[in-house]
């Protein structure tokens with residue numbers, strides 16, 4: 001019936017949701033990284049799939065996947081209308097995620113994906129930290145120097 005108006009309205013709405021969602025999700029991740037003193041990341045570096053964050057030297061790509069757009073097993077519910085459209089949309093996104101992961105791994109990158117609903121968890125940070133360390137990255141290497149440079153007792 002009012003299909004054209006509806007879909008135009010809907011895509012405007014979704015675009016708004018998407019940009020708002022991305023902003024707050026990214027800001028949350030930045031806060032989390034700061035809180036745990038994880039430094040040295042870049043955001044939106046031009047790599048396959050444009051990871052939300054990455055560490056260039058240890059080669060870790062970090063994606064924060066939106067629960068709605070990527071079909072989070074905890075939060076995702078298919079919208080009540082246009083079921084087929086949304087199911088297909090999420091399926092396509094997930095397929096692209098897998099392709100991007102494979103592409104990055106082939107280039108020697110570690111890939112971590114986390115859901116936006118997991119953003120406050122220290123577990124998420126631990127995962128990032130562990131992977132970085134495994135790849136030879138040291139947390140705050142500069143800060144350790146002054147203490148160890150102190151002269152030993154006579």
Ligand SMILES: [Zn+2]
Pocket residue numbers: 067072073074075076115116117118
């Ligand atoms: Zn979720």
